[in-house]
Structures are given as C-alpha cells and as structure tokens.
Amino acid sequence: MSELFDAVDALIASRSPLPPPAERKRLRQAHGLTLDEVAAALQVRRATVSGWEAGKTEPRPPERDAYARMLKQLARLYSANAPVPPEDTAIPETPAVPAAPAPSAVEPAQARTAPTGPAAEPANTALRPAAPAAVPRPAVPTRPTSRRPAAKKAVPAGTPVGGTDPRFENGPLAVVDVDADGQVLAYCVGGLVLDVPAKSIPALVEWTLREGRFGQPKLSGPGKDADPLIVLTEVACEYYGLPVTLTQQERLAGRLPEGHKVIKQLTRAHWQLTKRGFGPWARIYRPAQGTERSCVQLCIPSWDALDTRHWADAGQLPPADLARLLGTYAARVMTPRGSTAVTGLELMTALHPPTRASEPDATGKRHSEHNPGSLGKDPVDCAPCEAPDGHPLLADLPRFHQRTPAEVLVEEAYDWARPLTDAECLRPHLVGIDVNMSFAAGANGLTVGLGAPTHVKNPVFDAKLPGSWLVDLSHVDLSRVKLAKDKWAQLDGELLPSPFTPKGERPTGPAWYATPTVAYAVEVGYEVRPVEAYVRHDNGRYLDAWYNRLRDAYLATMADLGVGADMPPADFLAAMDGYRQRDPQLAIVVSAIKATVKGGIGKLRERPRGEGWKPGQPWRALARPTWRPDIRAAVISRTRINMHRKIVKHAAFTGQYPVAVLSDCAVYASDGPSPLDFLPYRDGKPLPGGFKLGVNPGLVKWEGTQSVLWGEGVREQFNAPDLNLARYIKDGTVTDQDTGE
Template sequence: MSELFDAVDALIASRSPLPPPAERKRLRQAHGLTLDEVAAALQVRRATVSGWEAGKTEPRPPERDAYARMLKQLAQLYPAVAPVPPEDTAIPETPAVPAAPAPSAAEPAQARTAPTGPAAKPANTALRPVAPAAVPRPAVSTRPTSRRPAAKRAAPASAPAGGADPRFENGPLAVVDVADGQVLAYCVGGLVLDVAAKSLPALVEWTLREGRFGQPKLSGPGKDADPLIVLTGAACEHYGLPVTLTQQERLAGRLPEGHKVIKQLTRANWQLTKRGFGPWARIYRPAQGSERACVQLCIPSWDALDTRHWADAGQLPPADLARLLGTYAARVMTPRGSTAVTGLELMTALHPPTRASEPDATGKRHSEHNPGSLGKDPVDCAPCEAPDGHPLLADLPRFHQRTPAEVLVEEAYDWARPLTDAECLRPHLVGIDVNMAFAAGANGLNVGLGAPTHVKSPVFDPKLPGSWLVDLSHVDLSRVKLAKQWTDLDGELLPSPFTPKGERPQGPAWYATPTVAYAVELGYDVRPVEAYVRHDNGRYLDAWYNRLRDAYLATMADLGVYADMPPAEFLAAMDGYRQRDPQLAIVVSAIKATVKGGIGKLRERPRGEGWKPGQPWRALARPTWRPDIRAAVISRTRINMHRKIVRHAAFTGQYPVAILSDCAVYASDGPSPLDFLPYRDGKPLPGGFKLGLNPGLVKHEGTQSVLWGEGVREQFNAPELNLARYIKDGTVTDQDTGE
C-alpha cells in the first residue's frame, strides 16, 4: 500500500497548482529574490526559472511541488491587491479600448477583444513578460486582431497599454516577429496583433491605416509621434531584409540603394530620408496638409540598440522588448534613433520651432516663430565656439593649433593628483557619483536662443549667456569667498574650476558664462576683453530636464529606490537595484544616455560623409546644432561639482584625489560615503554633497583600497592615473592607461 500512496503523492505533486507566469515573477520580486537565488534553492538552472516565469516551460516533479510551495507562501505574504470598483462599475485589466470609428462601406469592421478582470499592482517592476505559448493563434485576417495571453494579468502603471486617444489605441510602437509562418505585432500592455502584410511596403501601409500606433504630441504646437515598428531577425527574413549587415553596409550605415526592398518601397511611392535604409529608417510620403504618413523602423539585429545604453535589449523576446521600449516611450518619448538622437529630438518636441498665428484679417492662420524655441533656421556660432574644421575657420593655416585665447574649451573634468602622506594612511578610496549630472547642469540654465552679438570690452553680466574672453589666472584657490566670508584652503590639492584637466589658466581664455560667474562668486574681479553674447535667451532646457528627471525617478521607484529616502536607507536600496528587474535597469541606463547624448548632439561633429576640413557637414543645417548651449551645460556641471568640493574641503579638510566628469574619489577611514560625508542630525552640509536620488545629489560609485590605488599607479608608472575611472570595480587594463 505504501507504494500506492507514494504513487498517489507523486501524481498530486505532478499537478501542484501554480499561479500564472506573470504572478510567479511578481511574487519573486515582491520578496526581493533573484532568479539565481530561486534556481539555487530548487537546484535548477537560472534559465529554467526564467522560462517558468515567461510561460515558455512548466516545472516538472520533483521541482514543481517545491516551486508551488514557495509561491504559495509568497502569495500569503504578498497578496495581489485588486482595487475596489465603484458600484455597478467594472474595472478592466488595462484602460478600456476606445470605440473604433464607424467603418466605411469600403472598410470592413474590425473584431477586437477587450481585456477583462481586475488589475493588480505589481511590487517592484514595470515590465511583464508575455507568455507567447499562451497566446492563441487564430487565422490571419486582413485586419489587425487583438489577442491577450490566456493568463490575465495587471498592466503595471509604467507599462502603457494605449492611451485615451483612439488614434493611438495600440500604443506608440510594436515589435513585429514571425513564428510558425505567422506575423505577429507585440504591442505595449500585452496586446498582440495579427499582421497580414506580406511585404515591407504593405507593412508600412498596415501600420498607418490599421495599426493605430503613435503617441500624442508633447507640446501644444508640436506634432504627434510617428509609429515605431521594431523588426526582429525573423521579421527581417520574412520581409526580404538581411538579418545582419555586411561590414561594408555597417560602415556606410545603410543598405545599398539598389537593394530589392528599397526598390519595392520606391515602386509603392514611399521615400527614405537622406540617411537611407539603416538601423533606424524613416519611411514616408510627403505630407498632405496636416496629415503625416511616416513610419520609423528599428532593427536591433543591425545594432540599432547600442549595447552601451540598451544592454541586451535587442536579444529579448518580442513581448519583453515591446514593454521595455514602451516604458521608455511613455516616460521619455518614442525613440527616434539612438539615445543621443532621441535626446535632441525631445528638445524640439517640447519646444517646437513654429506655432500657428492668430487669425489674420481673412481668418487664416499662418506659421510663426514659437517664442522660447530655437526657431526653424540654424544660426552661426561664434568663431571661438566653432570646433576645428568648421567653415568659419576655413582661413586658418592647415596645421594651426588654436590656443585658449582662440577656442572655447568647456569640457567635463578629467583630473587626478598624488595622494598625500596622510591620505596614504587611510585604508579606503571611496567614489561618489552625481546623479544625472548633466541634467542637473541644464536645470534652470539660461541659454542663448538666437545668434551671438560680438562685444568689445564688455562688462560681465552673469545673467547674459555667451562666451567671454577673460584672464582668470589671478584666481587663487587658497583663499576664496564662501557665504560672503573669505576662507583659506589648500589650493594645491584642488583642481582649477576653469579647465577640464584642472590646471591653472596661464592667461586670457574663452569661457562660458557659468565659468566666469563662478570666478566672481569666489570673490575675484573679472574684466573680459571681448565677448559673444546672446540677448535673445531663455531657459530652453527646463522642460527637457523635467521630463527626463521624472522618467528617471519613476523608473528608479519601480526598482525600489525613492527620492525621499534617508541616506543609509538610500545606500541600501541602491545596492543591487539592477538585479531586481534587469529590464527596468536597461530603461534607467537609456534615460541617462538620453541626457548625455542629447547634450553631446548639440555639437555633433562630421561622421564620414566624405567631409573635408573647412566644408559644412550635415548637422550644421539643424537649428539644434548649438555648441554654445552644450558648452554652457558642461560649464555649469563642472562648476556645480567644484562648488561642492570647495565647501566639503572648507568644512572637513578633505580634498578629492581624482575627478572624472561626475565622479569624485576621496580617501576615507571607512568604505561607505557616510564615513566621510558630513551629516549632522541627518542633514548634509549646506551646499555640499548630499546622498540621494534626485539629479545633482550623489550615490556610491565604488570603494577600493588605498593600497589598490597606489599599486595600479606604480604598476603603470602613472603617479596621477585617474582612479575615478576604475573605482567602480577596480579593473584597470593596459588599453585604459595607453601602455
């Protein structure tokens, strides 16, 4: 009988009840467990647990019973919370799909399945994997048919599932994949559509006429975002595109003009932008009045999603990729290209160059300049703001090296110094990193909107954006003004705030307004020789900063890190936050890259294009090619860092040993930032470094030993090797040091 009982027990265990795949992941993350921890406990591979959570596979005995036991206990600790609906009102799983417009006689009605069931708020994630195996596969129709996974799940707040605008009811984008010969479009919110298009031109038509993709404009005078279609490798094969580009095509950044798919588009009267058919291709027809006909393509297998910023996003299953990109689109904007391109496009989307005028005498409206924008026409920069090779410098001798008195050099810090004897006796080197440093530098910054005006012997005005030729070599960091009081410092242990390498200026040089204003703040007179100022100015980047800040804070909150945490709690929450949801962590990285890349794009240099020095390049035709704005942001970011360093030194007597952009390294008696950052009654030094999540506050970058720092400097015979570059994980290579 015991054998029969054992057989019955095994049979019961083989059918141990399990929650839906998405709920399995929610419960694990609610308890802060990683995939590796669960896999180790159940003695299976990490990929096996991932498959169970994605619904791709199901556990078998004996692991199934143990897995079910774990999930049951977690469900008791973290029950799904369903909102209480008002009387006689049902709360759908996702926002209700707006009613479609009445079909015309030439357009058959579209069958659409609306989601049902209560919504449950997830614990720490905004991204949910779809279980493709649970999606039924009805026959392909000529109209898009919505399909939901059989296991209902909540749509997290940060995973948009289509807005109230019926034009964009299916969200901003879709990832198109092919499985078993069937073309499917994976949308945000778990929606899956059948795609009947058999060619790329037909896919473009389907997207515009039936897909209902897009995103409402971000500003009143702006334009709605065009739909984004992401093609997987299987979709590329299906539509006659190569899965990967050849070396020659990668260098060119596009397919050759004679490719058969490009010919198909041409025959169908579709056009490509001047960049051609590359990883981010824009396919359009000229606008008819206010009606746009444009689709953006993204091809991850062509390296559209740079792994430096998007990690392995391009390798994700289609549903997961749709959610990841959908979260980014909802919080930043629909991607328009690389994160740098998107960062620049976001500026324009928030401040469109033109707007509709008031009606004239005939009642007609006209396009006019939108106040606060950069306008629709590019403006020339000042000669000192022009990078080498710019047409303004065409008359310079070919190998002329421009001096600081000829060129504006506002760049981020790359400075280091040898440790003092006292610092060598401390055991630790601790790095702190400024959150979203360049975004914080853009916040509230007054920048030029129009062309510069050249002025001789001007009186410096800290409120007037521009570039100033002035001698700051007399500024002595051993004695500076802080809070209107002169303070003595060890100037030899501080970098100069006026140069990226931290060396003291030797004479007149060009500086952006924030740099010169800081010299005045430190208590020194300034007498500019000349300047290029911009009387038409404003806080152009404020809306850009606000949107990216909100995107960053919201995504970090999904990962369990909040803006109002006390210092110790913040450090604990930041420890390992990326492992709580690797996909959300990718969104965080992409948001940060959007900030840095957008600022960098303001002074985009020529990229191939057969360019020769002295000739214009493509980026110069953009109103957003503004090296003066880039210089102002970087100047203010560097000055913000120096101001905190000086206040910290005056209060504690501690000086940084290395600075790289937004990271500063200090010698410390303990391994934590709290071991050297001054806090009194939980409050930081006013004007100094403060631990926290908001842009401009700092987080822990990494800790290494002083012996490590001195060892690598000795190993590479580089007494001033910048340790801030390696403080995160301590890895230094010959390539890093130039050996």
C-alpha cells in the first residue's frame, strides 16, 4: 500500500500548481532573491530557473514541488500589488539607450550623447585550420567612437541609461575627461555624457554621490550595492591637480605621499582614504551613517590601474569607448574594485556576504548574524601543511629548512613535458589545444571547506569531505587504470604525466594532497590509506554562484563576438578564427573575465608584498576571511585532475599521448594542423569524457600549431630535451629568458 501512496504523492508533485511565469519572477524579486540563490537552493542551473520565469520550460519533480512551495510562501508575503525591487542580476544584451529628458529631483547636471558607430572588422590573415569560409558578423552593441559629444543639448542627470534602478540611473561608472574648451565631462554607459561642475577632487566626490546617480545593485540579498566608480583620464588628472603618472618611488609605494595637496583637500573636506591610500584604485569615503554608505572609488589608468596583461590598451581608449568597455564588464561581472584579481575575490564575497539580518527578536529588532554558506566575517587559520613558507604557523622551523612533500601541500597547475617518440617525430605537426576557463570549470560544483580544519589521525578517506590528506600514492600504476566500473585500460605509463604532481613526476612516498587528487587515485582503481588529514566538516559549494556569474559573462561576451555555444566543431573553429578583431573592445572584456577567474583563485593565497614583512610575521592578507589556501589548492587540484582524466580517456581510445602539458594547454603530435586531425569525432560527436571542441568552460579550443621540426629544433638549440613546448605553441616564439639561458 505504501508504494501506492508514494505513486500518488509523486503524481500530485508532478502537477504542483505554479503561478504564471511573470508572477514567479515578481515574487523572487520582491524578496530580493537572485537567480543564482534560487538555483543553488533547488540544486539546478541558473539558466534553468531563468527558463521557468520566462515560460520557456516548466519544472519537473522533484524540483517542481520545492519550487511551488517557495513561490507559495512568497505569495503570502507579497501581494500582487506589492512593489517589485529592481532585478539585481539582469545582464543587458546591449547598453541601454538614453531615454527622453525627464525632470530630476536634484539640481540637474548637464548631459550629452556621444555618437555611436559600428565596430571595425579588419581582415584576418592568420593561418587557421580549414573550416567553413564565412562566419556571420555577430550582433554586438554599437559603441561611442568620438571623444566629443555630438550635441550640446542638455538633459537631466536622471535620464536612465545604466539600468532600471532609479538610484543608479546613469549606470555603474563614468569616465571623466576634459574637452578642448575646458569643460569637464562624464562619459557614462550607454552613450550619455554629463557636464561635471566639480572643480576639485572633493567636489567631484560630492557631485558623484549627490547628483551623479552612479552605482550598481547588490548581487545577493544580504549584500551591499556597489559604490560608484569614477575613471580619470590623463587630462582629468591634470585638471584636478593629480600627476599624470607616478614617480618610481610612488609606484613602489603604490600611492601618493600623505602630504600631497589633493589628500590635504580631502582631509579638509572630511573625506577619508582606506589604508591603501591614494593609489591607482583609491577609495574615498566617510564613515557610514546607519545603512547609508558614502564612498566613491577612483580608477586612474595612467597610474597603471588597468594592467595591460589583462586590459590590453583599454587605458588608452577614448573616454566613451572606455566607459562602454568597463560598463560591459561591470554589467556582466561586477563594478571593478581594483585589479582583476581583487575583483575576482570581491565577487566571491558579493555573492556570499559574510553576514545577514536576523529575524526580528522579541522587541522587533533585527541583528547581524552569520550568513549560511559564506566564509563568515572572521578569518580562520589554515592547516600547517597548507601554510606557505614564512607563515606564522611555521615560525619555529629553522630559517633555511626546505619542506618535503610530507610537510607541505603542493597543489599547482601542470608544467610537464617529455621527449618525442620515434613515431611522433615522423608526424609533421604539433598541435596545441587549450581548455576554456579551466579554473572556473574546476570550481564548478566543487565542495570546499567553509570553516576551520579538524586534525585527524589515520582517517578513512572520504571523497565528499574537503581537506588535505597525507597519503602515499606511489603505488598507483598509470599503465593500468580503471575507466569505468569493471573496465580497465592498458596504457603506456611512461608517456603520461603523473596526476599527483605538478611536474608530472611519480610520487616516491607520502605527500599532502587535496581531496580531488586523492579521490582520483580511488577513481582509477587504487586503494588509499591516509596517515593523517586536516578535514573541514563545515563545507559547501561556495564557488558555484561565482562560477555561474563568470561563466555567463564569458559566454555572453563570446556570443557577442560570434562564438556561440553548441556549435559543430568545424563551425566553432571557424567562429574562433579572428574573433578578437570583430570587436577589439569586447575581446578585452573576454580577457578581463578570464583574468578575473585566475586572479580570484590566486588571491585566495595572497603572499606578502613588501610591507616591511619578515618571515614568521603575519601579513595584511591573513586578516581576510577569504585568505583560504585550502580552497585555492582544491580548485587547482580538481583542474589538474580534470585535465588528466581527459588525457587518459584520449590515450585509451586513440593510443595518442601528449608531449607537453602546461596548465590548461596540451600539445599532441598530429598528422594534420587542426585539432580535428587528432581529436576523435564520430558523426559530429566527441569521445565521451575526452576533449571536446567548444566555447563552454571545460571544453577546448585550438591554441596553435607548429611543426615537429620546429619543436625538435628549439629543444636542440637550447639543449633542453624536456623543454615545455606548450609554452610556445601559440606563435612559436622562444626567448633566452624563457629557457633560463
């Protein structure tokens, strides 16, 4: 009978009543919930919830019943005529077009509209694998192309251009410049240009907060709205009494000296600077009054605020173009908070704020409490094996002690290469493939520790428990590995890198590993017996929302550049051919998104930088809850294991082995110059579990092709038979500095 009851319950759940799609979205927004939060609660993808709200798909059991329950509870809280807060995760497909002039509640600032035009598409002559001849030009947003506005007609500052939230009608940021007539102009997202009356930096800050209406809604319910960002051009720096460039001493210090006249002006106006001082990314604020924040961030490109490794020549763009570029990044990732690495870390906190408001107590008051799923507001100590050299936990070690693998956790990306076999030398080409957003893919769905570690002796390994494990994996034989249940593969283990060390060398005894590395040893069919471990029972998928946000930003921008998801392999290769030239500014956004991923993961174990630091002393980053070397190690471990799993699948099916692997790039000897010449596809379908061409994170793209003669020649020239050719496969350029000569 119980089976019949279960069947009836399942039938009822399959038809759980749901409100119309528009009402679903209204209820979610009314409660301040993001798509990512709902998706995480229901354990589905963000796009799935978005599809339910758009009416494109309908939820199925068991998610349907839970979703219906959530909406029913929200409907009790918010009637149909309740006001709806603005959507805080909406990503506009194109910059918003300025609306008609409207009256402003404050003294109107003068506004103008910059001209727009199509992006240039220069011809591409690069040699690429054969593919369909024509790639349709993507539909990308038009962009301002002139430093001067097209007209002098003024509109109020309240004209909405940056979103639907009236508090931030002019978008998240503005680029401030001075025209030939001496007029200060603020170039906003969407082409709007405002006249700026401010004559000093303190006045500019006041204008930004009182009249500018810049900012960005919070990314999570208990989070905070983003502060406005003002970018100063070189001319604007001169106008406001700032140096165009920093002196060598100022660059080393990362700031202006305390006695600079602009800092004195700010002090007299009762504005404060953070401990970082007045540097390339200066934060100017007054202490918060209640929930009201008074803070403006400045970005000064001529002080190297926009690292050319990630932002290319963005700092040299005309102000309207720079506003468009940074505005796109802000809409899809978040308003920049500093370098891409800093922004990557800040994005984690913005999506999982450390605290939230409690339920009302007996007196009706709310208090700040820990936000479940976050890292909290207080830092936690790492395990001794996770601590980098010089950490206070290691202060008692002898000064020149070299820690062994049994003393320190070393989870790093691959840097491995081997000599070519005779058969590989007879093939004409070396082809490199690169994993898209590999560290983001490694973070996706990864369970990481949220709290402090617990030390355990002789533990039983648990693949679901994040932590660091001291275990001997030297017995794992790569010549015989399990591919699936009761399915083993015989491989040439000498041609494979070890999955357990960054250099691909087989371990020789006990060593510390993160959970994904040990779990892989079990996956390929070998028993593990840890000696000890530092595990984290308080854990969760902390990085899921971070991954989703950056994945969506990357895919949306690549789609704007004409590279869509789920393209056939040949079409994908053709679409990638010269995609950066279709819109160089959006290509810079792609580069910045990738750097946000890598930099954010790297910041989890930030090392001391100057600061008069000495080994054994704490450094500034240790005071952050987001200083978490264990999370960094877990992401890198999983990323490396993901790469090795694909290499093994490919070798078992094709008999082909990589000759070099560098982080997310693998190089294979091939009979042809294209990845399609060695990647196994059958009827357009890739090898299950192997490498697949595509734009999504975790899939691969073509990195470059060189000849086998080039590879052997380079190694002979530098007398380095194991020189990692993956480092140079893109364009074939090798320097003495690269090889240490």
